[in-house]
Amino acid sequence: MDAFLADLAGIPHSRDAAALRVKSADFSWFSPIMSAALGGRLADVVVSPRNEEDVLRIAAACAKHRMPLVARGGGTGNFGQAVPLAGGAVVEMTALDKIVFQRSHVARAQAGIRLVKLDEELRKNGQELRMHPSTKKLATLGGFVGGGHAGIGTVTWGILRDRGNLLGLKVVTIEETPRVLELRGDDVNLVHHAYGVNGIVTEVEFPTAPAYEWLDTIVVFDDFERAAEFGLALATSDGILKKLVSVHAWPVPAYFTALKPHLPDEKAAALLMIGSETREPFEALVQSFGGTITLCVPQANIYEYTWGHTTMHALRADRSLTYLVCIFPKDYTLAAIGRVHRKLGAEVMLHLEYKRFNGHMTAEGVPLFRYQGFEQMTRLYKAFEAEGVRIANAHTFLLQNGGMKDLDEKQLAFKRSVDPRLLMNPGKIGGLDDLPGGLSGTALEAAQLPASGWAY
């Protein structure tokens, strides 16, 4: 460690116990299973590069001293993306927060910039991010690209992986003489959603979207299935501007205490972001479905009750809850939603985010339920699959076992080329960089949960 730190002279770092604890954690505590599997994993040092030169020095020192490392953005991942499985260095990227350039509909920024700051800067020029996670205020650009996959905006633009949403990535390899790669075209997906183990992303280039005046909107319905039907109709209303279509069965809205005045008891609620420019045709759509608009105002941050934040609000109220992550079929979406709700609604609370995904509109769900153990989890996974719903394993920290990333030969060859000593958070890729002794206990059980996968 001393030799390693000597090589980093001048680069801010900390070995303070509190800092190590905070910077070794992410939002994997959402899952009681992952929480148990990852508990107590700590980095040995937090290093905070100030610029790309520092990143190159850190990469070289890690390679030279065989020091494991984990690049860290806002630490908002739910899958242990930022938890150092094998100790070593946490590389905190948040000082690399410059916008490299912004042209009319394209921008490039350093990976450590907070999405909220980036979005604010883009909006000064009438542009905004095509999509962002519900954790926009904390999450960084590099963290979103490395560990995320979609978010608010995906209902219009598809997921990050879909061609056109990422234009270029600058990546530093972990070698004694690190290389700086510029990945373009389909090659961006070698690093996107690789949980940070395929090199350190230092810059991201992406197309921006026009900054419409979004209205944070709630529409309530007597019936969840009607709300889901409305959600799909809105999501596929190509002429209506929308950035978010999120539909919640009661009692999920009961967890959104700050929105209580707009969420009547027993009603299903659609939480939406609608472009003010198409408010009238939106209202006509609401009327045709018999919904009631209870809120329609700018800048209410309603997105912070959707996607991952829905889970957070529920867990804040009730720590006995857990969830699974599923994707409804692109065909017969509503039929599958209805069947799941009718068959399992007594045990699971459904909420949906409509998303474009691989060219199709569909709905993602993160149903909430009281956790009773692996047997229940497995039973529920199978019950969803029986209705044609695909399940991601949201309770394992292993990259490929989640079911969202297809680690094919090309991906693995790239991994070996950018991280030949397998120093980037070793233990994330089962079969390649397993930790000594392999998985056991909860971590092993979690990895073995069934996942039908999203071919992600």
Add this chain to the structure above:
Amino acid sequence: MDAFLADLAGIPHSRDAAALRVKSADFSWFSPIMSAALGGRLADVVVSPRNEEDVLRIAAACAKHRMPLVARGGGTGNFGQAVPLAGGAVVEMTALDKIVFQRSHVARAQAGIRLVKLDEELRKNGQELRMHPSTKKLATLGGFVGGGHAGIGTVTWGILRDRGNLLGLKVVTIEETPRVLELRGDDVNLVHHAYGVNGIVTEVEFPTAPAYEWLDTIVVFDDFERAAEFGLALATSDGILKKLVSVHAWPVPAYFTALKPHLPDEKAAALLMIGSETREPFEALVQSFGGTITLCVPQANIYEYTWGHTTMHALRADRSLTYLVCIFPKDYTLAAIGRVHRKLGAEVMLHLEYKRFNGHMTAEGVPLFRYQGFEQMTRLYKAFEAEGVRIANAHTFLLQNGGMKDLDEKQLAFKRSVDPRLLMNPGKIGGLDDLPGGLSGTALEAAQLPASGWAY
């Protein structure tokens, strides 16, 4: 007529024979059937209002003197929208060409403005029309809204009727004391695509789209079905900016003489407009399909070889050709395209425009073939329908027989309220304002061609 003209004192008008001939014609000559049915129909006077006040005076005078009238934009319709079936006045709207306002993402303009001029004005503020017909250089805003339904941009935004693409219409009724109506929300569809018989549109309010830097692009393929598959993949690549995806089986490209250097013999060709901002991911998509890019430049007006213009280029070369208008099913789109091409490809030349339509991606086709009469036309209609392809009757001038407009009770009640004396191009709505003696000959046969309709 004299009393009518006296009421219009000061409003420019003409009874010159050449003017009457020119202003009584539109692009219905594309169809040999419609051409025969509409031949010789002439207006008695061309009136050219200078402003809305003139329009009100004309409407009042028509009501008072029982003068039939036809509002006319650029005269680019293919369905006799601008041909006066019962004589009377042609009301030429092109002097009403002012932009009423332009805000960040919404604009409002007078109905007579040429789309090309409107688009140029919008682009000065970084905006453009969401969609326009291939006749953008001639067509007017009011004509597009009254007689059109979709166009270049529909692959992203859907069709004009889809909620959100039209925000408001100002409409003058044909009464002795004309009313000025402002239609908003779903009510815009009472007048949109009513072939101009539901009141005179004087202003249109609509959302605008960001003005990307479009690259006019051609990609060629050995095989038409592969080109169609590529087209659908591009059309549903939500992250890639595109305004046009038009796919042509050989020998259709042979008719595009000005593009000959970019259209190799025997190859299927995709004519595209791609946002330069997402050119790299687009190229990655082309590569994954094995296509060859033969053109990729800004401002080549490639749209003037697609949609209705495809037919025009073919007819210019060979007047024995005619066409039918079809829509492929939203599910199994490629399978249906493939079956039609394999079964009927020897007789019909396929080309496709991918379009979003009622929330779904699908492909419209205007297959070209050598015209042999009604029997052949009927046989082909049925052959397409047998493959699950819906057919519009593109050879009748009757509004509801085309199959694209559902003239329900609400529509008919609105028609009666805005035009109580049935003066707006009488003869367009079968069963309501039939001409004396009704249809006969070619017009009758044409109206009876089968149409599975688009529920439009």
